[in-house]
Amino acid sequence: MGVAVHVLALIACFLIGLALIFKGLIFMMVLVSLYRQKCSFKPHRWAQLKYSSEQGWAYAQGDGDLTPITILPSTVITTRLVIIHALNENQQWHAIVIGYDSLADDSFRQLRVNLKVLD
Incomplete structure (x- = not known):
């Protein structure tokens, strides 16, 4: 376009x-x-967001390794969009934008619930 x-x-x-x-x-x-x-321009790459009770939240983009992140309270959670504000282990700020149509309905709902409950 x-x-x-x-x-x-x-x-x-x-x-x-x-x-x-x-x-x-x-x-x-x-x-x-x-x-x-x-x-x-950066082509769309797959991203992975993972939570474990032992290690907390971790994030990887593309073929990269999972790196621990800290979810910040300024994270925005709506019914159509989740904007995760996070700090990585080097204290670099990241915004991870996840639209409702990028996941299955149940997975998106589960992500929203987990973000509200776990942090």
Whole structure:
């Protein structure tokens, strides 16, 4: 979607009634925006969130190892969305966003209950 919008913006650069120098500047700004979007894009990776009574919460993204996290009280839990605010073992802050449609209904409900009860 983002690429299509950039392509449309590039086409529009040539259709607007401005001097060639301004068209070129706008064209370059759109190209820089497209490049920044491409560099910041991270493909969706599987994530794993796990709780054990001995070790607490742990989180892994992609093929990474599970790392212990501390769930912060600022975590947001709604019927459609869970935004987990967490600190890892290096005290780096993370936001883990989980939509209701990314899990089975029962699993999402169970996650919401566990987050409310266990922390």
